[in-house]
Amino acid sequence: MARKQPGRPILILVADDDPEDCLLVRDALEESRLANELHFVGDGEQLLDYLNRRGAYADPVVAPRPGLILLDLNMPKMDGREALAEIKNNANLRQIPVVVLTTSSAEEDIFRSYDLGVNSYITKPVTFESLVRVMQALGRYWFEIVELPPENAGN
Numbered sequence: 001m002a003r004k005q006p007g008r009p010i011l012i013l014v015a016d017d018d019p020e021d022c023l024l025v026r027d028a029l030e031e032s033r034l035a036n037e038l039h040f041v042g043d044g045e046q047l048l049d050y051l052n053r054r055g056a057y058a059d060p061v062v063a064p065r066p067g068l069i070l071l072d073l074n075m076p077k078m079d080g081r082e083a084l085a086e087i088k089n090n091a092n093l094r095q096i097p098v099v100v101l102t103t104s105s106a107e108e109d110i111f112r113s114y115d116l117g118v119n120s121y122i123t124k125p126v127t128f129e130s131l132v133r134v135m136q137a138l139g140r141y142w143f144e145i146v147e148l149p150p151e152n153a154g155n
Contacts (some may be wrong), residue, residue, distance in 0.1 A: 008066030009036045010143055015083065016040070016101075017075040021124070024131055025070065025101075032135040034143070039066065046079025047071075048086055051093050066096060068142050071118075072123040073102040073109055081112060088117030095149040097142065115154075 012029070016022050022040050029036060041047045047069075050057040057063035069087070073080035080100065088092045097119040103108070105123040113121050122138075125131045142148070 009034075010148070011037045011039060011064055012068050012070060013037075013047070013050065013066035013091045014070045015039060015042075015044065015075065016070070016072040017042045017079065018072070021072070024128060027137070028128065028131040028135040029139075031132045032139055034135065034139045036139075036143070037064075039063070043075040044080060044083030044086075046077075047083045048078070051087065051090075067148055068138075069096055069098045070101045071098050073100060073104055073113070081109075081116065082111065084116045084118060096150065099138065099142075 014022060014025055027039055029038065039050070041050050043067060046057075049055050050063045051066075053060065053063055071080045071084060075083075080102065084100075086100060087096065094117070097113070098117070099120040099122060100109075100113050100118050101122050101146055103124050110121050122134060125134055
């Protein structure tokens, strides 16, 4: 399950500054029985360094290209909105699907995220069980239903 290519799970890059939320996402994906590899970054600057293979993320083994980005909006240094704008304005990165997964349900954040090119916007569920259901739905949609660009696109 959750495999587009035989034997190759799609890598999910989670950009979230809250270690507890990162742990919950990891646990919810495991509970959902999704076999995806996860990588985590704690702010928008790290996200862009990872995607552009700069600094600590220069090695492609350390920072393989993600098939999906889960993006929190409220992060230090560079927030998710700024990072999203840079991703979607970069010809080498814009094909990577970005799903906002954030606590904000403000209309302004929803509208702005879609204006910036986000692929989906999800308000973080309150309970772990709800988060598991969200991860199951994400897995079905992004890894079983839609066609994603090849992993080497933009590299």
